[in-house]
Amino acid sequence: MNYHAIVIGSSAGGLQALKTIISGLSPHFKIPIIICQHRSPYSDSFMVQFLNELTPLLVKEADEKELITERHIYLAPPNFHLLVEEDFSLSLTVEEKVNFARPSIDVLFETAAEAYQHHLIGVILTGANHDGAKGMMYIQKKGGLTIAQNPATAEVPIMPQTAISSGCIDYVVNLEEIAELLNKLCKT
């Protein structure tokens, strides 16, 4: 198998988009998924519970120094940056916001690309800012695969559009078709 992990970045409108993708994943999907969804620093565990009900995979908030495991979907906790370590564990920091966001998509994507190199898939979804574009460039530079949600199918097109304009996207895909593509790319 070529890919060892998937990172997904989403912002405004992200919950619906994540819902569509996660419920479309094959029940046998193995590759771990790590998600950075922008959210309020005070948000509770609603999102985790909501997404967890859509899939037989385990959706959970990332714990500090947790080893990344197959059949898990990790969400960045509110108000922390989420990073991937070289030993494929997760770590958290409370440093300044990046692109006005904490968690920041760029921080997750760049560190994941360092760790997974070309074994990584990056997915950028709906959102109203520019977070994630640099991260996608870095994933591509390291030889990973990059997917952007077709801005026409995004609740807010700015974020995927910014990534596409920077010229680092391999596939531009309608929201409804992203899960299918991931199923195909990650088939065991």
Place this chain on the structure above:
Amino acid sequence: MQNNHEEDVTSQIELELLLEAIFRQYGYDFRNYSRAHVKRRLYNRLRQHELASFSQLQHAILYDVTVFHEVLRDLSINVTEMFRDPAFYASLRAEVIPILKTYPYIKIWHAGCATGEEVYSFAILLMEEGLYERSQIYATDFNTDVLETAQKGIYPTSRMKEYTLNYQAAGGKESFSKYYTARYDAALFDPELKKNIVFAEHNLVTDSVFSEVNLIICRNVLIYFNRSLQNKVMELFAESLIKGGFLGLGTKENIMFSPVESLFKVLDAEQKIYQKKFV
């Protein structure tokens, strides 16, 4: 031209040598900090100085102490606030303070206190609970720049609104503004609050234990360490506490799976408050 992989290996070697150089020259040991974090921060520093590699940064650090200080700031992350995670303070108030009240004299250690917001917050709580007069508070950090700020007790007025809300959510009983005097953009906290506080330099990686501490608060520091360093520091905490003493960690930090886990009892699993067992 090197390929991607060889480049990475080289830069890995350079990074390790750089951390070694910092340790040997300046005594600060970052070798067991979270690598992803350290690398990201140092990459940013490279970019700002328009340097091409970690070796070049190493040269700059070794020959120019001001560059070292910048890097120290990069790696130490001093972001903090007053009554951060109000529920943590509310829980201390409900679960820990009543027991501390049974001691004639209490010793409190804030490890990694940054610019002091956490220390003043807890001092306010001690005042309101009538415990302050019997408390000796040690507030430590390895970064002396932030300790200077902490010592002053002056914070931007612009943040007082947010802090007032935090204070209230933490169960604050007074009007928060009674604790500071605002002058233009600076809020000076009541000097009475720091009467029993000693601000001191202490490095959790290289310095030794404190003795007979009743309560250690160390929040959002351990997340920067790798597992083995976390374990070492947990042992330092366990040794520094009296039997029945308390440990409060950050919301994302945990003593689970550390070698000292069995020495502690969980008081509040969510707020990460633990008590050292008596036996």
